[in-house]
Every structure is written in structure tokens, then in C-alpha cells.
Amino acid sequence: MTIFIKDKARILSSLGLGDNLHVISQLYINEVLLGTGFGILIGPHVAGIFDPRSWGSDSRITLEVMRVVLATGLFTIGVELPKSYMWDHMKGLLVMVVPTMAFGWVLIALIIYYLFPSINYISSLCIAACLTPTDPIICAAIVSGTFAKKNVKEKLRHILSAESAANDGLAYPFLSISIYLTVEASTRVAIGKWFLVGWLYQVILGTVIGAVIGLIFSRIMKLSHAKGLIGRESYVVQYIALVIFTIGVASTIGSDDLLAAFAAGCAISWDGHFSLQTENEIFASVIDFVLNCACFIYIGAWLPFAAFHSPELDITIGRLVTLVIAILFLRRIPPLLLLYKFVPEITTWKEALFCGHFGPLGVGAVFISTMALTRLPTPESPPANQAQFLAATLQTIVAFVVLGSIIVHGLSIPFISFGRTVPSRVQSMTITWTMSTHAPREWLSSIRRFGSPLPPYIQSEAISDVDPEQAVMSSNNPNGVEIHGPSISEVMSQTSTVTMPGAPGAAESIDILPPGPLGEVLNRLSGDVSEVLKLVVYLVLMDLTEGVS
Structure with a gap:
């Protein structure tokens, strides 16, 4: 954790001078999490x-703000998809949208x-109809980020x-049947209107x-x-x-404006011409x-924190937290693992788990x-019927689940990145030992580095540890031995020299340990611990890290 935080702290220190978008990409934190956090800070509760x-x-303003951003x-998304993508990948989309949403x-x-x-x-x-569709804004921010482009296959991102x-626009039928069954006296009338x-x-007319x-x-x-007019x-x-x-x-005639916007984006780039013309244009x-x-x-x-x-x-923090956890684990993961x-x-199944999460x-x-609130009656205090009770509780439940999803999904990529960073950082350090002796000390022959025993007798000067399981020996200098560890990461590859006691002209201590948090900790060990113990501790930590990775 210290390695990760210290490295990212260097990026944070440049906030006043650097490019904010570069900082976001380096931290793998998107605008969704940062924007929500900033909104909470400047909002009425802080x-x-x-x-x-x-x-x-409030409802009308919120509705129109969300409408424009969503559309x-x-x-x-429709423009950036490959040409005729919806037609070419119809089978997979139907499976991911219809049964997954219904489940x-x-x-x-x-x-x-x-x-x-x-x-x-x-x-x-x-309420479930509001919590069923995947949010395209957050999803786009995640799958188009730096981490996703490096680690997620293009076909999965698409x-x-x-x-x-698609499923954001298809939430209308799920919502409308619930609303009609709530406000209409006759089930037959409700199903007919639905x-x-x-x-x-x-849905169909809007598309x-x-x-x-x-x-x-x-x-x-x-x-x-073609005529040179634009x-x-x-x-x-x-x-x-x-x-x-x-x-x-679409809104004027009362159709699904979200599906209309998505269909327009897909249609205008169906042959790839629009995408070609807007390629590398950053304005949009x-x-x-x-x-x-x-x-x-x-x-x-x-x-609405209050x-x-x-x-x-019947709304409590415990129930809301339980609902968030249940939604995260049960809403998409089981059907996608099955289908x-x-x-x-x-x-x-790993890709299915990723898509489900x-x-x-x-x-x-x-x-x-x-939108549901605009079709429900204004609630009294206390609510007089089930429709008013739904109007009083709907957005509170939805808002808490949205907050939980923003936190969990917004921090998923940084935590995944952190999990990969720590072991790779330690493994990528390049170590050089220099010691003067024709035969190794007894304690040195028992140390295992990266799981490989050192030779019982070392008579050559250099061992290039290109492969963790194999060493190549040369005999240019009979006075010392150098061992070079594998350089896994070009960015974090570091080389340091350690002079062992007993060499002519050598200091009685380890001169330099590899820089970084681990080296700093070891260098702070005082005279109570021998230099040999310091090296042993370092090698053990390296070996443990290799085992974890």
C-alpha cells in the first residue's frame, strides 16, 4: 500500500501545474467519482x-439535466461503435439485454x-425498473479509460x-408496466396501455x-x-x-428519446463515414x-442524505446497505455466468464475471x-395510499443505490490496479551484489533467491540472472560475484550495489539498498541488527513477494 500511495502522491503533488486529465488517467479515477465527491462537498449537506x-x-429540472446528458x-456510444455493430452483434446483445434485464x-x-x-x-x-439498466455514462467512463484500454479486450469494451x-432505453417498458399497474384500477387496462x-x-416508434x-x-x-460545402x-x-x-x-411526441438518440448515433455512423470524419477530433x-x-x-x-x-x-441505513450489496452481487453476475x-x-467465465460486475x-x-415521479401523485405526510408511499420512497432508495454504485465501481479500477502494482514493483527491482571472496560464506549458500538455490561454490565473477531459475557464469574477475535480477517492468527497473563485509577496501556495512519504500525501511535499521540480517530480511521479502504474485 505504501508503494502505491507514495507513487501516486507524486502525481497529486503536480495538481497545480500538470494536466488534470493526465492525473485522472494515472490514478485510474474517472470524472464520475471526482464529480460526485465534489458535488457532495459543495452541496447543501457540507x-x-x-x-x-x-x-x-426539483423533479422537472433534474429530469431535463439528466435527459440531455444521457442522450x-x-x-x-452509437457513433463510436464500429460500423453496423448493432446488426453484426445482434445475438450477443439480445442475450445480454433481454434475459439479463428481466432477471x-x-x-x-x-x-x-x-x-x-x-x-x-x-x-x-x-423501484426495480429504475435500478435495472446499466448506466451508459459511468460504463463509458470505465471502459474508455486508460486501464480498460490496456487490460480489457476491445470486443468486451464494445x-x-x-x-x-440499449438497456437504458429499454427500461421504459419495465417502468411503464409498474406505473400502470399502480395507478390504473383495472389490470386489463394497465396491460393494454403497457x-x-x-x-x-x-420503444419502437422512438427507435x-x-x-x-x-x-x-x-x-x-x-x-x-462531397461537394465541398462542409x-x-x-x-x-x-x-x-x-x-x-x-x-x-422524440420528447415532443412522447416517444423514447433515449433510444432515439442511441439509434440516431448508430445510424449516422452505420457506414463509418461520420466516425472517419470525426476521428482525432477532441472537441466532442x-x-x-x-x-x-x-x-x-x-x-x-x-x-438526499437526510x-x-x-x-x-421503513427506510434505514442498514436496509439500504443490504440492498446495495445484494444488487452488486445478484443483479447481473448470476444471469451472465449462466448465459x-x-x-x-x-x-x-472470468470475462462474464467482469461484465457482470x-x-x-x-x-x-x-x-x-x-420520470416515474412525474407520473405518480404528490405524497402526503403520511402517505395516504400505496401510490403516494411509492412516490415518497422511490428516489431515496434509488439515490442511495446510485451513491453506492458510484463508490464501488468508481474505485474498482484503482483497487485492481493497486493489486497488480505492488507485487510487480517489488519483482521489478534489479539487484546487484558485489563481494570479494573465492568461496561464499556459509550463510550465503543457504539463501534461496526467487526460489532458486545459489551454487555451493562460486569461482567466477558474474552471474547474470536473466532467468529466475537459471544463471549464466563468467570468469572475468576472480575477486567478486555480481548477480543481476530479472527486470520485469521497464519503468520501475532499478539497479543498486551492495558491498559485502570482507572485501578489500570495502565498508563494513551495506552501502546502498535498492531505492524505494522497501529500501528506506531497511536502511533505517540501526546497529542493533547486523548487516547480514538486513540482507536476509530483504531477500526473504523478495521471495515472499514472488510467491504472492
Whole structure:
């Protein structure tokens, strides 16, 4: 831990002079976690500088802020996917979206129904609908980060991005059936409206509208570019203009604007021309980054911390924490482990586990829960019926789960990076011993370095330890022995010289131990411990580290 913290502290010390984006990439902490933390700090519960709930109609403002950010993120995902990706990978997407969402929706509803006795199962389904879809903003921030690009296969990053975008728009049917069953007196009427409005009018019509707009814009821009009427800059400008136009049209007629934005992004880059023209253009990425930062600052200040303990509504911290843990482990991991063999992009159970874990909740959950509130009655105190009780508890539960997901998924990559960093740092140190003798001391012949015994008699000068299990000897100098350890990491490879007692002109102590936290600790050992013991301790620690890795 000390090695990791000390190394990253050097990066933090340059905050005032360096590039903030570079710092974020080095720490593997994305804008989601930083923005939320900053929003909490300046929000009404800490500094009191920024309070979105004091602006008037909290639900309406929150709904529109989340709508714009979500639509922009979904359009970006659609544009950045390879050409005709949705058609070419339809099988895997259908498996990851439909059965996985349905399983998570029903299971989360059961957990909520069990944890909160005053909420019936229909209301639990409504809350679960807000917590079912993967958030595309957080997912994109994770899979497009430095760590993911280095360690996650491209096909996994693409399938996660496409799945998060698709299931966010498909949350409408899950939400609408719950709302209709809650507010409608007749089950038959509720199911009829769910099919006609929830599926045909919202999902299917919204997708068609987005695809048509995207194809029309793509055709117009290709013709304009061929005639020399527009340049690359015009493509970047249309990046944002098309998003606003699409969600404006879809929202006006009451269709699924999120699916419309995603469909428009996929359609406009279907042949790859739009992506080619906007390649290496950072303006759109900067706009997307700024919107994400502003959105999560808003969410951090919006979180209702005071409502997280409301015993009169059966809401307690213990129940909320239990719900977060259950969602993290049961919402996506079990179905993906069962169904990953039907997804061509996922080849091993480890990849399925990774995809199951990285199903964060964030902007999408806040947006869907806020939309649900606009269709529910205003709650009284105390709530008069189940619909009012649902309206009083919905966003409190969703907000706590979103906060937990941001913390867990935002810190997952730094912790994974830390787990890989510590053993590799110690292994990568290059050690050089120099000693003057024709025969090794008795204690030296019993030491195992990286699991390999030293030869009983050393008569040559240099042993190049290229392979931890093998040494190559040379006899250029009969007065000493040098052993060079393997250099695993180019960045952290270090060489130090240790002079053993007994050599002509040598000091009676170890001159230099390898720099770094481990060397500093050993150098602080005083005269109470012999120099031989210091070397033994160092070698034992190296051997233990090799065993852990």
C-alpha cells in the first residue's frame, strides 16, 4: 500500500501545474467519482454553496439535466461503435439485454419487497425498473479509460458500451408496466396501455424516429462533404446539434428519446463515414467530458442524505446497505455466468464475471426515477395510499443505490490496479551484489533467491540472472560475484550495489539498498541488527513477494 500511495502522491503533488486529465488517467479515477465527491462537498449537506433542490421544481429540472446528458452519452456510444455493430452483434446483445434485464428486474423487486415491508410487490417492481439498466455514462467512463484500454479486450469494451446504451432505453417498458399497474384500477387496462404505449409508441416508434433522423443527416452530410460545402469542423458541430434535435422531436411526441438518440448515433455512423470524419477530433470528447462532470456534480449535490434514515417510511441505513450489496452481487453476475456461452463476445467465465460486475448505476437510474415521479401523485405526510408511499420512497432508495454504485465501481479500477502494482514493483527491482571472496560464506549458500538455490561454490565473477531459475557464469574477475535480477517492468527497473563485509577496501556495512519504500525501511535499521540480517530480511521479502504474485 505504501508503494502505491507514495507513487501516486507524486502525481497529486503536480495538481497545480500538470494536466488534470493526465492525473485522472494515472490514478485510474474517472470524472464520475471526482464529480460526485465534489458535488457532495459543495452541496447543501457540507458547504451549502450549491443546492439544486432550491431552484423550484426539483423533479422537472433534474429530469431535463439528466435527459440531455444521457442522450449525449448514448449518441456518443452509437457513433463510436464500429460500423453496423448493432446488426453484426445482434445475438450477443439480445442475450445480454433481454434475459439479463428481466432477471435483474424481478430479483431486485423481490429483494426490495423483502427489505421494505410497507412496499408491495408492484411498487417494488417500479423501484426495480429504475435500478435495472446499466448506466451508459459511468460504463463509458470505465471502459474508455486508460486501464480498460490496456487490460480489457476491445470486443468486451464494445459489447459493454452497446449493452449499456440499449438497456437504458429499454427500461421504459419495465417502468411503464409498474406505473400502470399502480395507478390504473383495472389490470386489463394497465396491460393494454403497457403494450400500446410502452412498447409500440415509446420503444419502437422512438427507435424508428432516431434511425430515420440519423440516416437522413448522414446522407445530407456525405453529399455536402462531397461537394465541398462542409469540412471536418461541421461534423463536430453536428455531433451536439443532432442530439438536441433528436431528443426534442422524440420528447415532443412522447416517444423514447433515449433510444432515439442511441439509434440516431448508430445510424449516422452505420457506414463509418461520420466516425472517419470525426476521428482525432477532441472537441466532442471535451464537450461530453464537461457534461459528465457537471452532471455528477449535480448528482452529488442532489443526493438526499437526510432522507436515508426515515424509519417512518421503513427506510434505514442498514436496509439500504443490504440492498446495495445484494444488487452488486445478484443483479447481473448470476444471469451472465449462466448465459455467457450464448454471447460470442464473451469466451470465459472470468470475462462474464467482469461484465457482470461492471453494470454501474448512475444518471440513468436518476432519470428514470425522476420520470416515474412525474407520473405518480404528490405524497402526503403520511402517505395516504400505496401510490403516494411509492412516490415518497422511490428516489431515496434509488439515490442511495446510485451513491453506492458510484463508490464501488468508481474505485474498482484503482483497487485492481493497486493489486497488480505492488507485487510487480517489488519483482521489478534489479539487484546487484558485489563481494570479494573465492568461496561464499556459509550463510550465503543457504539463501534461496526467487526460489532458486545459489551454487555451493562460486569461482567466477558474474552471474547474470536473466532467468529466475537459471544463471549464466563468467570468469572475468576472480575477486567478486555480481548477480543481476530479472527486470520485469521497464519503468520501475532499478539497479543498486551492495558491498559485502570482507572485501578489500570495502565498508563494513551495506552501502546502498535498492531505492524505494522497501529500501528506506531497511536502511533505517540501526546497529542493533547486523548487516547480514538486513540482507536476509530483504531477500526473504523478495521471495515472499514472488510467491504472492
